[in-house]
Amino acid sequence: MIASGESAFLFGIHDRGGETLMASVGRKGWVLIQEVIGHDPKDTRANSYEDLSKQGFGVIVLLENGHTTAGTIPHSALYDDFAARCASFVRHSSGCHIWVIGNHPNAALARPGYNSPQEEVITPHLYARCYKRCRDAIRSQPDHQDDMVLLAATAPFCADTAYPGNRRGDWVRYQQDVMLLLGPGNYDGVAIHAYTHGCDHAYIVSDEKMEPPFSDRHAQFRTYQDSMAIIPPRVPVFITDARPLPDEASGTAGWPDGSVASAWVQAAYGEIERWNQQYPDRQIRSLILYRWDGPEDEAERWSIQRHPAVIEDFRRALANDYRWRLPMRPEYRATFLTQNTPGKMVAGETIYVPTRLRNEGTRTWLSGGSNPFCLASRWYDEDNREVLVPVAYHNHLPHDVPSGEEVELLARVMSPATAGRYRLRWEMVHEGVTWFGRQGDSGQTVSVEVLPAPLPRKPPIEEIMDTLAQHPSRRYPRRARETIKSLVVHHSVVPPSVDARLIARYHVEQKGWPGIGYHFFITPEGHIQQTQPLEIISYHAGELGNQEGVAICLSGNFTDQPPPEAQINATAQLLAWLLSSLHLPLEAIRGHCDYRNTQCPGLTWATVWRAPLLKATERILNSANPGEPTPKVLYHYLLFWQTESHWAVEEWRAAERYVGQFRVTMGFSVDDAMHAEYVTIVGGPDRISNDIEARLRAAGCKVERIPGQTPFQIGAILDEMAARRQRFLKLE
Numbered sequence: 001m002i003a004s005g006e007s008a009f010l011f012g013i014h015d016r017g018g019e020t021l022m023a024s025v026g027r028k029g030w031v032l033i034q035e036v037i038g039h040d041p042k043d044t045r046a047n048s049y050e051d052l053s054k055q056g057f058g059v060i061v062l063l064e065n066g067h068t069t070a071g072t073i074p075h076s077a078l079y080d081d082f083a084a085r086c087a088s089f090v091r092h093s094s095g096c097h098i099w100v101i102g103n104h105p106n107a108a109l110a111r112p113g114y115n116s117p118q119e120e121v122i123t124p125h126l127y128a129r130c131y132k133r134c135r136d137a138i139r140s141q142p143d144h145q146d147d148m149v150l151l152a153a154t155a156p157f158c159a160d161t162a163y164p165g166n167r168r169g170d171w172v173r174y175q176q177d178v179m180l181l182l183g184p185g186n187y188d189g190v191a192i193h194a195y196t197h198g199c200d201h202a203y204i205v206s207d208e209k210m211e212p213p214f215s216d217r218h219a220q221f222r223t224y225q226d227s228m229a230i231i232p233p234r235v236p237v238f239i240t241d242a243r244p245l246p247d248e249a250s251g252t253a254g255w256p257d258g259s260v261a262s263a264w265v266q267a268a269y270g271e272i273e274r275w276n277q278q279y280p281d282r283q284i285r286s287l288i289l290y291r292w293d294g295p296e297d298e299a300e301r302w303s304i305q306r307h308p309a310v311i312e313d314f315r316r317a318l319a320n321d322y323r324w325r326l327p328m329r330p331e332y333r334a335t336f337l338t339q340n341t342p343g344k345m346v347a348g349e350t351i352y353v354p355t356r357l358r359n360e361g362t363r364t365w366l367s368g369g370s371n372p373f374c375l376a377s378r379w380y381d382e383d384n385r386e387v388l389v390p391v392a393y394h395n396h397l398p399h400d401v402p403s404g405e406e407v408e409l410l411a412r413v414m415s416p417a418t419a420g421r422y423r424l425r426w427e428m429v430h431e432g433v434t435w436f437g438r439q440g441d442s443g444q445t446v447s448v449e450v451l452p453a454p455l456p457r458k459p460p461i462e463e464i465m466d467t468l469a470q471h472p473s474r475r476y477p478r479r480a481r482e483t484i485k486s487l488v489v490h491h492s493v494v495p496p497s498v499d500a501r502l503i504a505r506y507h508v509e510q511k512g513w514p515g516i517g518y519h520f521f522i523t524p525e526g527h528i529q530q531t532q533p534l535e536i537i538s539y540h541a542g543e544l545g546n547q548e549g550v551a552i553c554l555s556g557n558f559t560d561q562p563p564p565e566a567q568i569n570a571t572a573q574l575l576a577w578l579l580s581s582l583h584l585p586l587e588a589i590r591g592h593c594d595y596r597n598t599q600c601p602g603l604t605w606a607t608v609w610r611a612p613l614l615k616a617t618e619r620i621l622n623s624a625n626p627g628e629p630t631p632k633v634l635y636h637y638l639l640f641w642q643t644e645s646h647w648a649v650e651e652w653r654a655a656e657r658y659v660g661q662f663r664v665t666m667g668f669s670v671d672d673a674m675h676a677e678y679v680t681i682v683g684g685p686d687r688i689s690n691d692i693e694a695r696l697r698a699a700g701c702k703v704e705r706i707p708g709q710t711p712f713q714i715g716a717i718l719d720e721m722a723a724r725r726q727r728f729l730k731l732e
Helices: 019-024 076-092 124-139 171-182 201-205 223-228 264-278 296-302 308-318 500-510 542-548 565-582 604-623 649-654 656-662 690-698 711-723
Strands: 011-014 030-036 058-064 098-101 148-151 189-197 237-245 284-289 334-339 344-346 350-359 373-380 406-414 420-430 444-451 461-463 486-491 520-522 528-530 549-554 589-591 634-639 665-667 676-682 702-706
Touching (some): 011 308, 019 308, 030 284, 058 237, 058 284, 076 098, 076 124, 098 124, 124 148, 124 656, 148 171, 171 223, 189 201, 223 237, 237 264, 334 420, 334 444, 344 634, 350 461, 373 406, 486 542, 520 565, 542 549, 549 565, 589 604, 649 656, 656 711, 676 690, 690 702, 702 711
Parallel strands (some): 011 284, 058 098, 098 148, 148 189, 237 284, 344 444, 461 528, 486 589, 520 549, 634 665, 634 676, 676 702
Antiparallel strands (some): 373 420, 420 444
């Protein structure tokens, strides 16, 4: 159903006055009105558009700070004032709920202070910051919580604004970067413009391309297709300015003169109708002609009411029932609202990525049962071949997610074992039924550079801690990593068919322990699972062994025979990595029997496989040159706190603008942070201890801590740093 203030038709004209043409044939389309509102937050001047909306017209209002040197949006120091002024204008206006923030921000003429010493280039970062503040302010007003706030159209064919990552000043890349900075779900729609160079209607369907360096861009009306290629499916799109630009070659200066109808307008509407028919998930909702009236200095070129040929052309176009259509909602569809996969990962690492999604399909996402919905991921190399990883995590949802609702989760992903450049595709899966991608869902794809893992390499480890049974009330005590003195080898005694999950249930339900007693569990095939954090003092080797030991359990009974070779090799890799990470000597490897009077880890331990295991571990350590400092494969790591049941979700959200500015690697792993040249700690010593900070400094990292005590204070500091483009508070 089309809401009041919207139109189902494609037709539209900039300015009041032309709506009578549309109404005369029952095609009540769109009217776009441009408002220059300034940035005085105390200004309450407004306007009413109810004369249009109550007649059934769609209304779009373009909000600008000013023209010429005032800037389409003001200087960045005045963004808060401009947002407050937008909110005031919206609050006191009526009859409109679709707003555009600014116009042509990539054009030099739109800059505040243009052609003066105070000129400020509106980069995508600055426009995104201004837009977000305006959108938040507008949608905070009573009766405007669901308003659509559109991203400004960039000026096609305009290369005025170049910046790092877009050296040629590509206007399409500019708009794409704005959308990437804001993130899916954080903008309501996009305005785009479509022009031709001259009023020949053949230019509407021309596939002519521009001269280098823009030979990949359309030179005529189909410039709109370049924009549509980078706008995600189902995002509302409005062409808010369509016209023929002056063409020196033909001598035309705008809309054609005379009284004989041309076919430019008819061809333009026919072109957008064909697009909408071909791409039901990428509907364009309006094509608004520029303009009905306008200032006197533009009248000869652009005032449609002075060009009878254009009016007749428009009348003929109105004979067609051109409408946009809301596509039918599919069963399986997800929108990624926030997802902060780092641009760099270490080979073979498992990281946690805070992710927020919205269920856009008709099915409820069930978190449990025999066919739950999960968030999974797939890796692809530069030749688009899928790359398998040892553990392909399927992340369960924390609760059921009905259609239209959102969910937040910490999604695990393991990187490929080999360094290189990859694409990581996040995708929902209905287990045992279908992947969302098979149902037309686009998922979320990011580029990731996988860096070589420092030696000794961390082996592939599946983290299953959050899937194991825990006692309803009892909890193990915790320790600092520095108190760990030994790595204690166990065997499970039972057949390998008894996995870690069954052992955890036995420890909890039969023995009454807080949780499973082992920190790691290794299958006969060499698959390593982490079952407890290293900081947990679990029950496994008596009082002393519990206090100082990490419990490593090999699945199986080794009373009569040793473990298989694959299990031995995996255990050696795990031991070598732990010894290096915890700065322990080879002698720290112990058997359970070294702490208690027991046969564990089997009678064959001392006689058959202890010595080969130690030799294999020593060989890995020697090949790693452990005396060398920790290599810095990452440049900058933002370290957040995490516990067994909670993580720094508020601090993470507070850092979004900073991360958008600097694209820093983010995470919770102290081990990963140790491989970064710079580490910024987010959170006080009560969250991330001074001992951890000391460990990072000892590893050769340059470390600083954001001093805020609350997420709000931390966000204010990081926002200010982003605004100043200041990556560090004090570090150099």
